[in-house]
Amino acid sequence: MKIMLVEDEEMLSAIVAKGLRKVGYAVDTVFDGEEALVYYEMNEYDMIVLDLNIPKIDGLDVLRAIRKKDTDTKILILSARAKIDERILGLDEGANDYLIKPFDFGELEARIRNLLRRNFSVTPATIMLSSFMIDTNAKKVICNNEALNLTRKEYNIFEYLILNKNKIVSAEQLVEHIWDSEFDPFxxxxxxxxxxxxxxxxxxxxxxxxxxxRGQGYIIEDAQ
Structure with missing residues (x-):
């Protein structure tokens, strides 16, 4: 899954991005509102983690601009604006969740997992496919009580195809959702x-x- 992290504090951005990449997400980091809107137009994201106190264009205005054309992409506000009315405003403007700084990374990761599940018809943390059990929390695949030795990218590909079960997923879609913007398409x-x-x-x-x-992509179908 691909996330855009909009955070102007470079050290915090680096820490959060490192943590998200460690658990398997592709992450693009941007540092101001203007850059966020440019990246949004150029890429397809499963989620945006958005600070509000960012330069050039305020985070709320970034949120409003995105929501004018896109009600589907999940947006989680990550902000020091902690007053009740500020949180209500962020949610009313279209954010799917709101987490106050300072925060625990484990809680951020759990909220991201929960929101991303809503993108698909399959919502449980554990998904079954024939004899395979996919644990979307632990990012593991188990078959006959044995864990498959998958790399992060292999797991992410498998999970994304299962979440889009019975649909052909193109190579371009996989790249968009599993690799960051530095990926070489050739x-x-x-x-x-x-x-x-x-x-x-x-x-x-x-x-x-x-x-x-051939010529279209990849598919996982229901077990017969």
């Missing part, structure tokens, strides 16, 4: 990760779990 990175993921899944299943639809 590299073979995605194909390599798909290949290694398929190989690992084949060790636990005789059936083809991820199907490649």
């Amino acid at each position: 590299s073979n990175t995605l194909r390599y990760h798909i290949h290694t993921l398929k190989k690992k899944l084949s060790d636990f299943s005789d059936k083809e779990v991820i199907k490649t639809i």
Whole structure:
């Protein structure tokens, strides 16, 4: 999943971005409201974590600008504006959640997980696919009581395809949601990760779990 982190305090931004990347998210960091709107127009994000006290364009105005054209992208306000009326205003303007600074990273991560689940028809923390159990909290895949040794990117690809089960997901969609904006679209990175993921899944299943639809993308279908 891909997140834009809008935070002008560079040290805090680096700490939060590092933590989110460590648990498997692709993160773009921006430091002012003007840059946030440029990045929003250029990329597709699953979530925006938005500070309000940012230079050039206030965070609330960034929120309003995005909500004029987009009611789907999840937005979590992360701000020191802690008064009740300020929090109510942020939520009324279209934020999906509001977390006050200072905050615990574990709580931030839990709120992000909860909001991202709402993007899909599947909402439980644990998803079953045939003999595979996907734990979206722990970011693990288990089959027959054995955890698959997946890299973060392999897990993220598998999770995203399962959350879009029975739909063809294009390579472009996977790149948009799993890699940050520094990804080289001309590299073979995605194909390599798909290949290694398929190989690992084949060790636990005789059936083809991820199907490649030539010229269109990839799909995971309901187990027959």
